[in-house]
Amino acid sequence: MAVRPLILALFLCLLLSIFTTSHGYKTHRRGRPCKELSFYFHDILYKGHNKDNATSAIVGAPDWGNRTEFARPFDFGDLVVFDDPITLDNNLHSTPVGRAQGMYVYDQLNAFSAWLSFSFVFNSTQHKGSLNFAGPDPILNQTRIVSITSGTGDFFMARGIAILTTDAYEGNYYFRLRVDIKLHECWE
Amino acid sequence: MAVRPLILALFLCLLLSIFTTSHGYKTHRRGRPCKELSFYFHDILYKGHNKDNATSAIVGAPDWGNRTEFARPFDFGDLVVFDDPITLDNNLHSTPVGRAQGMYVYDQLNAFSAWLSFSFVFNSTQHKGSLNFAGPDPILNQTRIVSITSGTGDFFMARGIAILTTDAYEGNYYFRLRVDIKLHECWE
Amino acid sequence: MAVRPLILALFLCLLLSIFTTSHGYKTHRRGRPCKELSFYFHDILYKGHNKDNATSAIVGAPDWGNRTEFARPFDFGDLVVFDDPITLDNNLHSTPVGRAQGMYVYDQLNAFSAWLSFSFVFNSTQHKGSLNFAGPDPILNQTRIVSITSGTGDFFMARGIAILTTDAYEGNYYFRLRVDIKLHECWE
Numbered sequence: 001m002a003v004r005p006l007i008l009a010l011f012l013c014l015l016l017s018i019f020t021t022s023h024g025y026k027t028h029r030r031g032r033p034c035k036e037l038s039f040y041f042h043d044i045l046y047k048g049h050n051k052d053n054a055t056s057a058i059v060g061a062p063d064w065g066n067r068t069e070f071a072r073p074f075d076f077g078d079l080v081v082f083d084d085p086i087t088l089d090n091n092l093h094s095t096p097v098g099r100a101q102g103m104y105v106y107d108q109l110n111a112f113s114a115w116l117s118f119s120f121v122f123n124s125t126q127h128k129g130s131l132n133f134a135g136p137d138p139i140l141n142q143t144r145i146v147s148i149t150s151g152t153g154d155f156f157m158a159r160g161i162a163i164l165t166t167d168a169y170e171g172n173y174y175f176r177l178r179v180d181i182k183l184h185e186c187w188e
Numbered sequence: 189m190a191v192r193p194l195i196l197a198l199f200l201c202l203l204l205s206i207f208t209t210s211h212g213y214k215t216h217r218r219g220r221p222c223k224e225l226s227f228y229f230h231d232i233l234y235k236g237h238n239k240d241n242a243t244s245a246i247v248g249a250p251d252w253g254n255r256t257e258f259a260r261p262f263d264f265g266d267l268v269v270f271d272d273p274i275t276l277d278n279n280l281h282s283t284p285v286g287r288a289q290g291m292y293v294y295d296q297l298n299a300f301s302a303w304l305s306f307s308f309v310f311n312s313t314q315h316k317g318s319l320n321f322a323g324p325d326p327i328l329n330q331t332r333i334v335s336i337t338s339g340t341g342d343f344f345m346a347r348g349i350a351i352l353t354t355d356a357y358e359g360n361y362y363f364r365l366r367v368d369i370k371l372h373e374c375w376e
Numbered sequence: 377m378a379v380r381p382l383i384l385a386l387f388l389c390l391l392l393s394i395f396t397t398s399h400g401y402k403t404h405r406r407g408r409p410c411k412e413l414s415f416y417f418h419d420i421l422y423k424g425h426n427k428d429n430a431t432s433a434i435v436g437a438p439d440w441g442n443r444t445e446f447a448r449p450f451d452f453g454d455l456v457v458f459d460d461p462i463t464l465d466n467n468l469h470s471t472p473v474g475r476a477q478g479m480y481v482y483d484q485l486n487a488f489s490a491w492l493s494f495s496f497v498f499n500s501t502q503h504k505g506s507l508n509f510a511g512p513d514p515i516l517n518q519t520r521i522v523s524i525t526s527g528t529g530d531f532f533m534a535r536g537i538a539i540l541t542t543d544a545y546e547g548n549y550y551f552r553l554r555v556d557i558k559l560h561e562c563w564e
Contacts, residue, residue, distance in 0.1 A: 059248035059265045060435035063443035067251035147526035150335030247436035255439035338523035
């Protein structure tokens, strides 16, 4: 006799559980990403005479600057467009698994800091689709966190963070970043 | 006698259901958007002598480029600001239902590809508010997917994707895009 | 006898409740933000002779414009990079609690409207981390709403809106905005 209400309650809970978890995405605890990936990307700035191997170029600068060298002080106002190879290890000549495309702009008056607005565009056997990044990158900090606001393809509707580490930095004409991606919202 | 626990269980489930579903938004399965809309928008680039009817202009270019024609190769580094009419059909002269405003930058070294960062700004009887788009647009693909990262007004907190189709393309000084919006997060 | 199913049902509901609410974030009703904050920020544009106290500079302009004064009409095409102090009250000389860093671009052909893409970068005892803003800002409206798409640190994964109010505006070479932040997605 008393079993029937239990079965009904169980059934209702099950229904409810299906209802509340079937909305097509999974979120995870703050400390436990639903997906983790690591990459490197490599930026070689155009500085007037290296168009053949440059992967980025200054396209906007303040009135006191120009497009072949950084403005002083702190590159403030320089806007750079880039198409940088993404590799799995820190070797510039490894086969790229995608491209980091978009722009950054130096936007701090008293220190080197860039504002990032770009995508990872994947087209490899492992990953297809894009991830979009945004946020401030105080480049002199060894480690910085930027936001991942969205994605497409394998990364449909993803959100999360990326931990950026400077792996090499040569007078900000060449730099290599390690990017540790932690997605905290993944859609199945 | 056995009915009371059932009623209590029901009541608790109901409470729980209210609690877990009343957070003010609805998400849907990956394959089933919560809102779908389609529009066209029209971009006429300024190329030195058409200021009266141009809706966009190059405002940044690499050192080897200028602001009245695209840089070679592949327009790389050209940054364009636009204020383009949005229409319900593919006729440039239809009454606009809003404006597509923001920028795009050509950011691929070996192909035509733009990075989009713009909004749809609606102000019609059907729609009020904005939708924000971001992501890579490899323009020579017939169909591309960009992210919708947020919105305001009727599109408060919305997220989703937009499928872009080139409906017309004339030497990239005039293009018309069809935009199929699929929202996968809608707030009521 | 009838008590056991009730206890079991309760236990199941509790489990379910933990399962459905433990995914590490809290969303709230549309009308009830999970966090509210208010700030002011102050923008002083470089106009050719004030490099010492300017906090922003034109770095991109259409072919008919330049980088020391706004383009006509409606500043269309002017892209401005900024590093503006954030204060708790409307006094430019109050101790900043952070910096508003990023860019805006005037992108309307027939009215003053800016497209915003920037971050609040906090580094005070009260707040650490960043909030990322995006969206159209029709600056002549007394009140505008832009999107908050993401955040880091104290604002990890946050989403919401910001209500912008022009608190001072002097020929668009100096402006002061009041920013009322309403987060509708907060991660604990």
